[in-house]
Amino acid sequence: MSYRLTHETPDALEAINQVLASSITAWQLSDRLYRLSVNAYRYRHSDWIDHQFYGLRDENNTLVAILVVNEDGSDLPDDHRCLQIQGLFIRSEDQRRQLGSRLIHETVQVALNQSLEIVLVKAHESAVSFFEHHGFHRIPITDEVRDYPYRLVRSVI
Secondary structure (H helix, E strand, O other), X not given: OOOEEEEOOHHHHHHHHHHHHHHHHXXXXXXXXXXXXXXXXXXXXXXXXXXXXXXXXXXXOOEEEEEEEEEOOOOOOOOOXXXXXXXXXXXXXXXXXXXXXXXXXXXXXXXXXXXXXXXXXXXXXXXXXXXXHOOOEEOOOOOOOOOOOOEEEEEOO
């Protein structure tokens, strides 16, 4: 199956949140935690103010994966211009098809097109190895209170 990258608009909000909800089912949460997580991660129209939304759509134009990014280097130890991955979600039935790898490749291209130097992600502990496999390196913790423990970066230049 082939997929195409699209720049998503707020008109796709419902489909985006459906992909997100489906993706979270793979996290093996209790029903209660699943409901809480979906609500916490759900996107709103106001998120387009400072985020860019990209989707992978299949041959039927169905949204199967989303990538949400913004330009934010506040979590970096140096003053670098960076593209931060805020969300990377793949419908549960489309996982294990290399779509995550495709979205990482697309993230690097977006960063290059915007003349940014680095891609940053604050990953869930279970996703660290995925990002390391794609060339990301962990940022050392310097402030135990402030620093998120699973911050990873990848240079794009």
